[in-house]
């Protein structure tokens with residue numbers, strides 16, 4: 001078996017409640033290398049809880065999340081040491097927040113935001129770091145002339161693209177994204193989505209993308225899970241779930257929007 | 261691999277049933293088809309016939325894995341290059357396949373052209389047509405050559421090639437969709453009214469494309485409202501109404 005046909009992320013019976021309220025329950029799925037999984041559902045359905053459990057920011061009450069590291073071993077995200085998990089979040093993993101301010105260092109220049117991730121994994125050569133930062137600004141369609149500007153001087157769409165550059169510069173294998181196009185105008189959203197789609201394809205990146213926007217899910221994901229009240233009520237090929245939804249809740253979601 | 265399947269077939273549909281349950285409309289059950297069974301060999305074109313709403317498009321969508329198949333089998337032969345490169349063929353039952361298997365079938369084996377193009381903003385027409393070939397690992401040059409040839413044949417002026425089809429007319433979008441659909445010589449084509457928005461000259465081009473694909477060994481399941489097109493390309497027809505839901509499940 002090659003790495004290509006082994007799961008990159010294995011999630012089993014994952015559950016978390018807050019007091020008596022279910023955050024998420026009985027979530028089980030595999031994510032394959034290069035595969036993009038969309039997690040959809042209304043607000044409060046447990047999408048972000050799930051994402052934070054996968055990423056190890058939250059500790060589950062039950063179940064486990066295993067990730068295949070670069071040497072091919074499955075490691076339990078919630079049993080590894082904190083330094084080991086931090087290393088993962090800086091190298092093999094990316095996390096794109098809905099609000100770019102949560103994912104950027106606002107007091108550091110655009111170039112610095114990108115270069116910082118490289119330095120965190122040991123890059124020291126200033127010229128190379130700057131070169132690499134410039135390359136990623138270009139790939140995320142940010143004018144090279146803005147490299148020394150602070151993110152606060154950028155538009156929302158540019159900030160989000162900078163956050164993506166900062167995350168992808170270390171060539172991660174898995175990205176977690178929480179409503180990556182959430183706070184943006186429709187026209188800016190389309191551009192960002194298109195950029196993300198291209199990058200994901202080009203890098204062979206696997207991703208879990210939380211979104212309440214079914215059109216975003218359609219455009220960017222291969223597979224989809226629909227969550228309601230913390231549980232996965234339906235999952236499958238994205239276009240199959242959108243075009244022939246089986247569960248009452250999926251049908252309601254799909255029928256509430258115009259042709260996602 | 262299922263040994264009972266005739267090696268000569270590309271597609272084997274057996275006892276397929278489809279209903280839609282509308283949970284948010286009082287749980288109404290919409291019966292569509294029942295007992296649908298047919299086989300298809302390479303180079304053959306089967307035309308699905310029947311009145312509007314009979315379930316023709318639903319059948320194509322089930323074969324493509326876009327609609328679920330709750331009962332029956334849809335076996336698609338996968339993995340034998342049309343060039344006879346000897347790679348072992350296997351059968352994939354779309355009714356039970358994993359999402360990964362369906363995506364693999366769509367990349368290598370099944371081409372689907374619907375009446376409408378799902379346009380992505382900002383992707384140039386030329387790239388849209390090259391895309392399926394690049395996914396198959398073809399070189400950029402070969403992909404471009406094929407894309408240029410198809411766009412030209414389908415009379416898309418070259419000044420439009422670098423634009424996204426977002427702003428194109430319905431007929432132009434359909435032709436881009438056809439160019440993309442025919443870029444690769446899929447062993448199985450599914451065509452849902454591929455000439456609906458086209459003028460006579462472009463209809464003729466589509467007929468030629470289908471005939472060439474068949475001559476090269478591709479099988480086709482199509483819905484053709486234009487009887488002239490249908491007569492020119494299909495070898496046999498299938499009346500979907502013969503498989504209308506009778507109520508009593510077999």
Ligand SMILES: Nc1ncnc2c1ncn2[C@@H]1O[C@H](COP(=O)(O)OP(=O)(O)OP(=O)(O)O)[C@@H](O)[C@H]1O
Nearest residue numbers: 243244280290292311312313314315316317318319
């Ligand atoms: N996703 C869906 N959910 C619910 N019902 C559906 C869905 N898709 C199709 N149907 C219903 O299934 C029946 C068959 O539709 P289908 O589109 O397959 O017909 P058709 O033979 O292609 O018709 P036409 O010639 O008008 O294109 C119709 O009653 C339609 O309303």
Ligand SMILES: [Mg+2]
Nearest residue numbers: 316317318483
């Ligand atoms: Mg139809």
